[in-house]
Amino acid sequence: MIPAAFDYVRATSLDDALARLAAGGGSAKAIAGGQSLLPLMKLRLARPETLVDIGRLAELKGVRRLGDGRVSIGGLTTYDEMLRDMTLHRYGLLADALPNIGDVQVRNRGTIGGATAHADPASDMPAILLALDAEVVVRSVRGERAIPIAGFFQGAFASALEPDELITELRLPGGREDLGSAYRAIEQPASGYSIAGVAAIIGARSGDRWGFCSVAITGVGEHPYRATAVESAILGGASFEAAAAHACDGVTVASDIHADREYRAHVATVQVRRALEAAAARLA
Amino acid sequence: MAEHVSLVVNGVPREVDVEPRRLLVQLLREDLDLTGTHIACDTSQCGACTVTLDGKSVKSCTVLAVQADGANVTTIEGMATADGLHPLQAAFWENHGLQCGFCTPGMIMSAADLLARTTDPTDDEIRHAIAGNFCRCTGYQNIVTAIRAAATTVRAGAAG
Amino acid sequence: MTTDMLGKRVKRVEDQRLITGKGRYVDDIKLQSMAHCAILRSPYAHASIRSIDTSAAKAMPGVLDVMVGADIPYNPLPMAWPAGGSAGLKNNVNSPRALATDSVKWTGEGVAAVVAETPEQALDAVEAIAVDWEPLPTVVDAEKATQPGAPQLHENAPSNIVFEWSVGDRDGTAAAIDGAEVVVRQRLVNQRLIPNPMETRGDIGWYNPGTDEYTIWMSSQTPHIQRLLLAAFVMGVPEHKIRCISPDVGGAFGTKIFTYADYPIVLLASKRLGGRPVKWIEGRRESYQATIHGRDHITYLEIAGKRDGEITGLRVKTYANLGGRLSTIGPGIPTTLYARVLSGCYRIPHVFAEVVGVYTNTVFVDAYRGAGRPEATYVVERAMDLFAAEIGMDPAEIRRRNFIAPDKFPYENPSGLGTASGGAKIYIDSGNYEPALDKALAMAGYADRAAAKGEARTRGKYLGVGLSSYIEVCGVAPSKWIGAVGEGWGAAMWESANIKVHLTGKVVVTMGTQPQGQGHETTYAQIVGHELGIPMEDIVVQHSDTQGTPFGYGSYGSRTSSVGSTAAIKAAGKIREKARRYAAHMLEASVDDIEVDGAEYRVKGSPDKKKTFQEIAFALDLAFDAPEGMEPYLDETAYHDTPNCTWPFGTHVAIVEIDEATGKVDLVKYVAVDDVGNKINPMIVDGQLHGGIVQGVGQALWEGAVYGDDGQLLSGSMLDYALPRASWLPNLELDETVTPSPVNPIGVKGVGEAGAIASTAAVANAVNDALKPFGIRHLDMPLTPQTVWKAMQAAKGAQA
Numbered sequence A: 001m002i003p004a005a006f007d008y009v010r011a012t013s014l015d016d017a018l019a020r021l022a023a024g025g026g027s028a029k030a031i032a033g034g035q036s037l038l039p040l041m042k043l044r045l046a047r048p049e050t051l052v053d054i055g056r057l058a059e060l061k062g063v064r065r066l067g068d069g070r071v072s073i074g075g076l077t078t079y080d081e082m083l084r085d086m087t088l089h090r091y092g093l094l095a096d097a098l099p100n101i102g103d104v105q106v107r108n109r110g111t112i113g114g115a116t117a118h119a120d121p122a123s124d125m126p127a128i129l130l131a132l133d134a135e136v137v138v139r140s141v142r143g144e145r146a147i148p149i150a151g152f153f154q155g156a157f158a159s160a161l162e163p164d165e166l167i168t169e170l171r172l173p174g175g176r177e178d179l180g181s182a183y184r185a186i187e188q189p190a191s192g193y194s195i196a197g198v199a200a201i202i203g204a205r206s207g208d209r210w211g212f213c214s215v216a217i218t219g220v221g222e223h224p225y226r227a228t229a230v231e232s233a234i235l236g237g238a239s240f241e242a243a244a245a246h247a248c249d250g251v252t253v254a255s256d257i258h259a260d261r262e263y264r265a266h267v268a269t270v271q272v273r274r275a276l277e278a279a280a281a282r283l284a
Numbered sequence B: 001m002a003e004h005v006s007l008v009v010n011g012v013p014r015e016v017d018v019e020p021r022r023l024l025v026q027l028l029r030e031d032l033d034l035t036g037t038h039i040a041c042d043t044s045q046c047g048a049c050t051v052t053l054d055g056k057s058v059k060s061c062t063v064l065a066v067q068a069d070g071a072n073v074t075t076i077e078g079m080a081t082a083d084g085l086h087p088l089q090a091a092f093w094e095n096h097g098l099q100c101g102f103c104t105p106g107m108i109m110s111a112a113d114l115l116a117r118t119t120d121p122t123d124d125e126i127r128h129a130i131a132g133n134f135c136r137c138t139g140y141q142n143i144v145t146a147i148r149a150a151a152t153t154v155r156a157g158a159a160g
Numbered sequence C: 001m002t003t004d005m006l007g008k009r010v011k012r013v014e015d016q017r018l019i020t021g022k023g024r025y026v027d028d029i030k031l032q033s034m035a036h037c038a039i040l041r042s043p044y045a046h047a048s049i050r051s052i053d054t055s056a057a058k059a060m061p062g063v064l065d066v067m068v069g070a071d072i073p074y075n076p077l078p079m080a081w082p083a084g085g086s087a088g089l090k091n092n093v094n095s096p097r098a099l100a101t102d103s104v105k106w107t108g109e110g111v112a113a114v115v116a117e118t119p120e121q122a123l124d125a126v127e128a129i130a131v132d133w134e135p136l137p138t139v140v141d142a143e144k145a146t147q148p149g150a151p152q153l154h155e156n157a158p159s160n161i162v163f164e165w166s167v168g169d170r171d172g173t174a175a176a177i178d179g180a181e182v183v184v185r186q187r188l189v190n191q192r193l194i195p196n197p198m199e200t201r202g203d204i205g206w207y208n209p210g211t212d213e214y215t216i217w218m219s220s221q222t223p224h225i226q227r228l229l230l231a232a233f234v235m236g237v238p239e240h241k242i243r244c245i246s247p248d249v250g251g252a253f254g255t256k257i258f259t260y261a262d263y264p265i266v267l268l269a270s271k272r273l274g275g276r277p278v279k280w281i282e283g284r285r286e287s288y289q290a291t292i293h294g295r296d297h298i299t300y301l302e303i304a305g306k307r308d309g310e311i312t313g314l315r316v317k318t319y320a321n322l323g324g325r326l327s328t329i330g331p332g333i334p335t336t337l338y339a340r341v342l343s344g345c346y347r348i349p350h351v352f353a354e355v356v357g358v359y360t361n362t363v364f365v366d367a368y369r370g371a372g373r374p375e376a377t378y379v380v381e382r383a384m385d386l387f388a389a390e391i392g393m394d395p396a397e398i399r400r401r402n403f404i405a406p407d408k409f410p411y412e413n414p415s416g417l418g419t420a421s422g423g424a425k426i427y428i429d430s431g432n433y434e435p436a437l438d439k440a441l442a443m444a445g446y447a448d449r450a451a452a453k454g455e456a457r458t459r460g461k462y463l464g465v466g467l468s469s470y471i472e473v474c475g476v477a478p479s480k481w482i483g484a485v486g487e488g489w490g491a492a493m494w495e496s497a498n499i500k501v502h503l504t505g506k507v508v509v510t511m512g513t514q515p516q517g518q519g520h521e522t523t524y525a526q527i528v529g530h531e532l533g534i535p536m537e538d539i540v541v542q543h544s545d546t547q548g549t550p551f552g553y554g555s556y557g558s559r560t561s562s563v564g565s566t567a568a569i570k571a572a573g574k575i576r577e578k579a580r581r582y583a584a585h586m587l588e589a590s591v592d593d594i595e596v597d598g599a600e601y602r603v604k605g606s607p608d609k610k611k612t613f614q615e616i617a618f619a620l621d622l623a624f625d626a627p628e629g630m631e632p633y634l635d636e637t638a639y640h641d642t643p644n645c646t647w648p649f650g651t652h653v654a655i656v657e658i659d660e661a662t663g664k665v666d667l668v669k670y671v672a673v674d675d676v677g678n679k680i681n682p683m684i685v686d687g688q689l690h691g692g693i694v695q696g697v698g699q700a701l702w703e704g705a706v707y708g709d710d711g712q713l714l715s716g717s718m719l720d721y722a723l724p725r726a727s728w729l730p731n732l733e734l735d736e737t738v739t740p741s742p743v744n745p746i747g748v749k750g751v752g753e754a755g756a757i758a759s760t761a762a763v764a765n766a767v768n769d770a771l772k773p774f775g776i777r778h779l780d781m782p783l784t785p786q787t788v789w790k791a792m793q794a795a796k797g798a799q800a
Helices: A014-024 A037-042 A079-084 A092-100 A104-109 A112-118 A124-132 A228-235 A240-244 A261-283 B024-031 B087-094 B104-117 B123-129 B141-159 C119-126 C170-178 C223-235 C262-272 C284-290 C373-391 C395-402 C433-444 C446-457 C479-485 C520-532 C560-587 C613-622 C682-701 C754-770 C785-799
Strands: A007-010 A028-031 A050-053 A063-065 A071-074 A135-140 A143-148 A153-155 A166-172 A179-187 A194-203 A212-218 B003-009 B012-018 B050-053 B056-059 B072-074 C035-041 C047-053 C063-068 C110-116 C130-135 C161-168 C182-193 C202-208 C213-218 C242-245 C278-281 C294-305 C311-323 C350-359 C461-471 C495-501 C507-511 C539-542 C594-597 C600-603 C606-612 C634-640 C649-659 C665-675 C732-736
Touching: A014 A028, A014 A050, A014 A135, A014 A166, A028 A037, A079 A092, A079 A104, A092 A124, A092 A179, A092 A194, A092 A261, A104 B056, A104 B104, A112 A124, A112 A166, A124 A166, A124 A179, A124 A194, A124 A212, A179 A261, A194 A261, A212 A228, A212 A261, A228 A240, A240 A261, A261 C785, B012 B024, B024 B050, B050 B104, B056 B104, B087 B104, B087 B141, B104 B123, B104 B141, B123 B141, B141 C682, C035 C119, C035 C262, C035 C284, C047 C110, C063 C119, C063 C262, C110 C119, C110 C262, C161 C170, C170 C294, C170 C311, C170 C350, C182 C373, C202 C262, C213 C223, C213 C262, C223 C242, C223 C262, C262 C278, C294 C373, C311 C373, C373 C395, C373 C461, C373 C754, C395 C433, C395 C461, C433 C446, C433 C461, C433 C649, C433 C665, C433 C732, C446 C461, C446 C649, C461 C754, C495 C560, C495 C613, C507 C520, C507 C560, C520 C539, C520 C560, C560 C594, C560 C600, C560 C606, C560 C613, C560 C634, C600 C613, C606 C613, C613 C634, C649 C754, C665 C682, C665 C754, C682 C732, C682 C754
Parallel strands: A007 A050, A028 A050, B003 B072, C035 C278, C213 C242, C311 C350, C507 C539, C665 C732
Antiparallel strands: A063 A071, A071 A166, A135 A143, A135 A166, A179 A194, A194 A212, B003 B012, B050 B056, B050 B072, C035 C110, C047 C130, C063 C110, C161 C350, C182 C294, C202 C213, C202 C278, C294 C311, C461 C649, C495 C507, C495 C634, C594 C600, C600 C606, C649 C665
């Protein structure tokens, strides 16, 4: 219930935060809303020596449209703020997912940057970012880099983020009128995390073929992933049901007391089909 | 090393020195003797410790006291006014929305967040809004009834 | 004129403090110079302790003391309810010590206790204790634990068997089954549950060196019993030197009946610190490992009968997992409180039950809401459905056909409380089961279920309707029966009440019972207000403190409404009689001529000659003019030993829909018709039913404690143990029939457990009904999406 002792610094600016993270040399952790980190610290599963509080860096908050039509979500934007942002409501999959991520209290504190950095293998937002082909903008004293989401998640609670880096924003491609999207999940009832959560975007239909399909899955593999086999099947003309059968191709499916491999793989296919159907329905 | 925290709790400015690892719920309970906010789990699941932080419901076991520096916190002790009980408190009482009372403060604070968003929630919206608060006594039924009743009171007050 | 509040939906007195954050639970209490305790718990489910090194911990900042098992001079915790009671059946007893000395038997058994200036320091120091463990083989499944080659937990318990107990007519039942037209057999698992009251346990121990007295604040359902057990059985301290105080208790559901290791730990810790109070508050994950679990039965059932639906025999063999060591009344739950009510509300002529109590490397199992009776109801209600399916009969019809008829009461059931050796017998005193069934069926739209199932199919759903007709035995009593047959625990079962009337007419009611959220401060005030004709506002109800309350056995087993209330009524009656005698004196009339109407004491035939209760209290308190031989003051105590238990009953109907693609079950409608007799406060009764029903639904659909084969508790926190959430539930629809209980003057029955007893079977039956099209007979709980989907897959495979 009570974390192990640590030192606390409150960053006064982004540069200050980055300097402190760099000085921490891997034993410092950034804390924003704390909804992922503090539960681990309370169980003493995480024991940072220094916490750098970035929660007040106003420049990292909020949703804005970029000049190139993309949408930027500041790393410190909470789920609740995203839920209230009409720009984001245009993304069907966000509209589906946001009201069901965590609970009200978690959404009031939890940030998209924090959730992304935490890289929980069953978290919903990573699947959405993957499906959207988002870009993770990170900064450190060494400079800024934009990491394509496709390579960001590397394992359970492991990502391409270096210990001295902060996620400053997530950039989403601008909404396309010819695409529809949806999110469908079956949740582990105790934790609320997904046993299988599926973000799907589909559209650009031409004749009897889909010209665009993006499907990402969380809760199933070691980390959230793009279901490229599903996407290829759809683009190749397969039915949703037939394509969904490829949901777990090439993935080592997780198993726990709530869902074994067989069941988890099965509901992944069900949710892929349902997400695709819902995404297509939005298009119509 | 102790950190200094200044915050406003239930309208009263407070100054406290805390260890960095002190949780907001401990600051409230141990440093300020506001024991109405309860702790019922250690994994940030149960919602018993819910308070509002700058108007929004949070689990005070999952906020460091130092993170609340400068914030405006309302706990169950701050809900009633000189004019009487908050409509949610009155409705929980009227509708038997509590039994052992342990989850009740957190439940009321979550309901306060809901009523700040909408004063005409459906039963489904109420049930969704309190999904982060466990109650083991009531089966939630009378809590839902109570929140619905409080919403009616709030609407009537706004209309009047 | 005072309004009589008995039977009314009165707002609760205790809510004022609870809704404003002014409740006072154990963790809210801070005492001067209080220190804090944390307990090191075993990471192994079965291990020998070679050595414990506490030196590093003792050197940590703020650490005041570190204790290990060898430092505790007390006896093991008592086991007070062996199977078969005092009737001579051998129980191979191993109960826990305050801290384990040589070995641990489950993950979470306490091995060392740190006392420090702050809770943080205590937790930090616990991490610094080094234990040299020798891990041993483990077994967590009760049936497997009895088999040859299983790891052995205790030398005195061969094959890990605590007891082998049986009840009922062995030969008659065998004959009924052997000669039956139809026999249905099924293995049932009633899974292990973690009770989860919202307030975990906790206590503050304080030794007063000036008086050599111990005080403990504890979150307990039974402060008087704890004083007795701690004094006489654990600590060897005179009973009057221990004071137990239960302040506001944040839910209990059985978990807080028992004697726990932390009680002697905090008391000894305080003594070792020369009288500094020591607080221990259980964390939630700690609670999952250190506080009792419930249920955990594996049952083989056989039900026999005729093709026309008449049930002729029921036989079960049950393996009851009791954990690594025995909790206070662990063995009593799967025996007396289970097998003796196995036939439920049915007239089954031959019943026989064998129960094997078993040690495993799991935390101890004891009474959880319903305690034995949900297990019994689950067995008989699943059995009725299985039998009905076998002979092609409507589940409602088979119940109706086998109900004990209303003219058969008092009814003695064949495995029942009357069959034990000895004289006293317990009968099911009253019941009228069919009207409750009919009402529930009507409310649920049972007649239209075929159409509803068809409609659901158009949405990709399988709809199921499940019934559960139940009885409950509440308020186990009387003491004479418990003593005579040696069936009960080592205690009597009466209750107590004291009523004091102050000079101003204000009344203090002091009870031996102990609430945990049931609203006793309200309901007793309603009762005493009714009895004395005074407003509830003039009455305060006190409890919780062994100093100042009369001895009582506490609140569990749905006993308070019947047993405690009757004690209050008796005490009020004594007050009224004394007031009447004094009124006669004041009015210069004979006592026989005084008639009492509410708070007015009048001379018959002379309505102007009267005194109010307040006037009498005033005069009797001053006693300026008391008659010869009459003691001053209105202060009466009553003890009530009820002649029988009470027997609520009813029928619940659950309607579920199953998503064929995922196996996810949604509870879409729930109807409950309960007969709990008269009601003291219908609002509180409804609340008890709501909560009980949802706990039972939780068992059917979501909850389950899961141990790995190595004895690690895999459902070890709220992240992995699924408690019902508001968003998963429909509004419950309640109705009633009213058959007053004849065993108490206000005709009430218990209600705290009824919901949980009925609902699990109703929901399980509904899910199994929904799966009939797949040819599935039975699935074990919890009926999670994975369980349901896999069964559907297997069935489809078998059909293909």
